[in-house]
Amino acid sequence: MTPAPTSADAEPARADVPRSDGRQQRGRSDKARTERILKAFHEEERFGKAYDARLTRRLWRYLTPYRWLLWASMGVILITSTGAMVRPLIMRQAIDGVIQTGDRSALFRGGVLLASVLLVEQILGLVQMYAVQVAGARAVTDMRREVFTFVHDLRLGFFDKQLVGRLVSRVTNDTDAILEMFASGALNAVGDLARLLGIVTLMLILDWKLSLIAFAAVPPMALLVLFVRRNIREAFRAIRAKTSRMNATMNEQVTGMTLIQAFSRQSAAAHEFDESNESYRDANMSAIKWDSIQDAAIDTIAAVCLALVVMSFGYRPVSFGTLVAFTAYLAQFFEPISTLAQRYTLLQAAMAGAERVFSLLDVVEPDAPARDAKPPADPQYAVALENVDFSYKPGTPVLSGISFAARRGERVALVGPTGSGKTTITALLLRLYEPDSGTVRVNGDDVAGLERTDLRCRFAVVPQDVVLFPGTVASNVAASEEPDRPRVEEVLRRIGALDLFAARERGIDTRVDEYGSNFSTGERQLIAFARALYRDAQILILDEATASVDSDTEARLQRALEELMRGRTALVIAHRLSTVQKADRILVLRKGHVVEQGTHGELMAQGGLYARLHELQFSRAEQESALRSALQ
Numbered sequence: 136m137t138p139a140p141t142s143a144d145a146e147p148a149r150a151d152v153p154r155s156d157g158r159q160q161r162g163r164s165d166k167a168r169t170e171r172i173l174k175a176f177h178e179e180e181r182f183g184k185a186y187d188a189r190l191t192r193r194l195w196r197y198l199t200p201y202r203w204l205l206w207a208s209m210g211v212i213l214i215t216s217t218g219a220m221v222r223p224l225i226m227r228q229a230i231d232g233v234i235q236t237g238d239r240s241a242l243f244r245g246g247v248l249l250a251s252v253l254l255v256e257q258i259l260g261l262v263q264m265y266a267v268q269v270a271g272a273r274a275v276t277d278m279r280r281e282v283f284t285f286v287h288d289l290r291l292g293f294f295d296k297q298l299v300g301r302l303v304s305r306v307t308n309d310t311d312a313i314l315e316m317f318a319s320g321a322l323n324a325v326g327d328l329a330r331l332l333g334i335v336t337l338m339l340i341l342d343w344k345l346s347l348i349a350f351a352a353v354p355p356m357a358l359l360v361l362f363v364r365r366n367i368r369e370a371f372r373a374i375r376a377k378t379s380r381m382n383a384t385m386n387e388q389v390t391g392m393t394l395i396q397a398f399s400r401q402s403a404a405a406h407e408f409d410e411s412n413e414s415y416r417d418a419n420m421s422a423i424k425w426d427s428i429q430d431a432a433i434d435t436i437a438a439v440c441l442a443l444v445v446m447s448f449g450y451r452p453v454s455f456g457t458l459v460a461f462t463a464y465l466a467q468f469f470e471p472i473s474t475l476a477q478r479y480t481l482l483q484a485a486m487a488g489a490e491r492v493f494s495l496l497d498v499v500e501p502d503a504p505a506r507d508a509k510p511p512a513d514p515q516y517a518v519a520l521e522n523v524d525f526s527y528k529p530g531t532p533v534l535s536g537i538s539f540a541a542r543r544g545e546r547v548a549l550v551g552p553t554g555s556g557k558t559t560i561t562a563l564l565l566r567l568y569e570p571d572s573g574t575v576r577v578n579g580d581d582v583a584g585l586e587r588t589d590l591r592c593r594f595a596v597v598p599q600d601v602v603l604f605p606g607t608v609a610s611n612v613a614a615s616e617e618p619d620r621p622r623v624e625e626v627l628r629r630i631g632a633l634d635l636f637a638a639r640e641r642g643i644d645t646r647v648d649e650y651g652s653n654f655s656t657g658e659r660q661l662i663a664f665a666r667a668l669y670r671d672a673q674i675l676i677l678d679e680a681t682a683s684v685d686s687d688t689e690a691r692l693q694r695a696l697e698e699l700m701r702g703r704t705a706l707v708i709a710h711r712l713s714t715v716q717k718a719d720r721i722l723v724l725r726k727g728h729v730v731e732q733g734t735h736g737e738l739m740a741q742g743g744l745y746a747r748l749h750e751l752q753f754s755r756a757e758q759e760s761a762l763r764s765a766l767q
Contacts, residue, residue: 190489194313197274204270211263212326218256220333223463225249231456271317278492279310285496291567292527293498299386304379305495312375312488316481324478327471334471338464341457348443349468352436356472363429364479370422371487377415384411430473437469514579516540517674517704518564523573525559533559534727537573541704541720543673548707548715550745551724557708558599561676564706566590577674595667599679601659603651608636609643611651612665626668630699632661668699675705712749721745 198205229245232238283306338346388395388404395404444465448458512519519540526532534556541547549557562568563575566582575582582590603611609618612626623643627633635658639645651659667675677696709715716735723731723738723745731743738745 190486190493193493194274194489197278198270200277201270201273204266208263208267208270209325211259211266213329215256215259215263216326216330216333218252219330219467220337222249222252223460223467224337225252226463227454227456227460229456230459231454234455268317271314275310275314275317278313279306282306282310282492282495289498290569291562299383301379301383302495303386304375304382305492308378308382309375309488309491312371313485313492316485324475324482327475327478331468331471331475334464334468338461338468341461341464345444345447345461348447349440349465352440352469356433356436359429359432360479363425364483367422367425367429368483368487370418370425371484373418374415374422374484375487375491377411377418381408381411381415384408433469433473437466437473440469441465509574509581509583511581512576512579515542516576517543517545517578518706519574519576519579520560520563521574521576523563523575524571525556525563525568526571527568532727534563534570537727537729539722539729539732541706543704544702546700546705546707546717546719548709548718548721549724550709550712550715550721550748552748553710554726555724556727557724558678561596561678561706561708564676565594565596593672594674594676595670595672596676597660597663597667597678601651601656601663603647603654603659603662605649606647607641607644608647608662611647611662612643612669614666614670622669623665626665629668630661630664632665635661664699673703675700675703676708677705678708679710712745712752 225245225248229242229249232241232245286302286306335346335350338349384407388408395401441462444462448461520537523534523537524532525534537556537560539547549560551557559568563570564577564582566575566585566587569583577585577590577593606616609620609623610616612623613619620643624633627636627643636643636645647653651662654662707715707718715721718735720732721735721738722729723743725744731738731741731745733741739749
């Protein structure tokens with residue numbers, strides 16, 4: 136029980152200390168809660184029990200095209216294993232020959248024969264290792280290609296719940312763990328087992344009683360391996376998970392470097408990375424610990440057995456050659472056991488990587504339609520939504536009962552407050568997401584019955600957040616590594632941007648860095664605009680196409696917009712209402728509903744939400760213009 140405060144310190148204790156302690160406790164509680172959220176966000180799911188036989192069967196599918204390399208490798212392994220078993224017999228014959236006959240040339244002949252066997256073993260070992268590594272590298276390449284293609288076919292909703300670093304780890308680190316199994320010669324375990332059986336047979340032939348000393352060590356080693364197996368498997372699972380977390384953390388921090396430096400969060404970012412880095416280190420330390428325990432225990436048991444066998448030979452009448460051969464076989468007896476344990480460790484790492492790769496491949500069937508397609512409707516409408524409901528998360532509707540249609544060649548603008556569902560409508564048209572209910576049609580066809588590739592070929596999209604890929608201006612405009620150069624120049628000329636890029640040293644062959652970082656925001660949007668024009672699709676989606684450009688660049692786009700939209704159906708999403716005044720029809724959205732529609736003049740006359748948004752924007756624009764004039 137806490138003692139009551141004295142009269143001298145009672146008031147301060149009541150008034151000051153609790154408040155300070157309370158703030159500190161709340162601060163520590165908030166920090167701990169934030170750290171728990173971040174950890175839960177970055178940590179991956181725990182996998183259930185892994186069945187190595189099932190994973191092996193799935194891995195074998197990738198090895199099947201190269202199985203002839205594996206079978207050839209297995210044959211070579213058996214030959215080299217036979218050579219290894221013959222070597223002690225050659226030594227025995229040479230030593231006993233010298234002792235019994237006094238002919239020292241027997242040692243020379245034995246040495247030549249031993250050297251020849253070793254040379255053949257090494258040459259065949261080189262061929263075997265090359266063959267198995269080639270098979271493994273090709274199989275893992277096929278696996279990476281399949282995972283990469285699979286990821287590209289997944290629905291967009293999958294990526295809303297995944298970190299980039301996790302997916303990168305699946306394609307790189309986890310497949311590398313599988314490749315390491317081949318590179319390290321883990322498949323030589325077949326040869327180790329064959330050699331072990333041969334050695335046991337030869338030891339029994341030489342001296343079955345002494346062989347029992349070595350065989351007595353097998354049960355404790357088996358128990359040791361079983362004990363280590365469970366722990367080391369968990370350690371390698373943890374390593375794979377921590378690697379993904381570290382990659383995800385690094386990706387986020389590099390991507391958000393501007394924000395980190397702007398808000399001086401370098402220390403906090405370093406602390407977050409240190410946490411993931413240290414957890415990765417701890418997972419590796421755990422694997423190293425169990426691996427070291429296993430190796431040390433096997434080596435200790437082998438040394439004790441060897442000592443007991445040598446001592447026993449002092450009481451048994453055997454030849455010196457037999458002593459040398461038996462001790463050599465004894466050393467070889469423990470060598471494949473130790474090698475098998477080490478290769479089992481690598482196999483565990485490979486299986487941990489394999490179960491993570493296959494867990495991704497088992498996510499969904501990417502091309503499976505979410506619903507049955509409805510019969511075709513009137514093809515005069517380029518796009519149509521019929522009573523569509525949609526939500527990204529269950530219980531949180533984004534669109535509710537949306538219905539509208541755009542005729543071929545019509546220009547329809549979608550406006551409304553942020554979060555009203557404008558971009559979501561275009562995502563449903565492109566079938567990036569599936570509606571919860573209702574029908575989405577393009578040229579009268581239900582998109583549920585169309586192949587995604589065929590569907591998206593009907594659209595040209597200019598997004599708000601432009602993505603450029605490493606290459607050149609020409610390859611980004613054409614979205615191809617082999618662009619039609621005259622056509623690239625033509626579309627740039629039509630949007631009034633050819634002079635901008637021609638002024639650069641290499642013109643349309645100017646290099647584009649990652650994310651287009653060597654171009655301004657306006658230049659990136661001009662390239663995206665030219666890309667849409669180059670595609671020449673019949674339906675155009677403009678998502679805030681001029682939101683981030685200055686007045687000069689916007690003026691360049693206005694003329695090109697008119698030419699681009701002529702004869703095409705255009706869906707224009709805009710917050711700047713000045714860009715949609717010439718639209719044939721304007722749809723005003725609010726909280727997932729179409730609340731108004733009509734031309735600019737009709738909506739202004741109604742005095743509803745559109746008129747209020749228009750008045751607010753233009754009054755703000757007048758204030759900004761007045762402020763700029765005053766500053767000048």
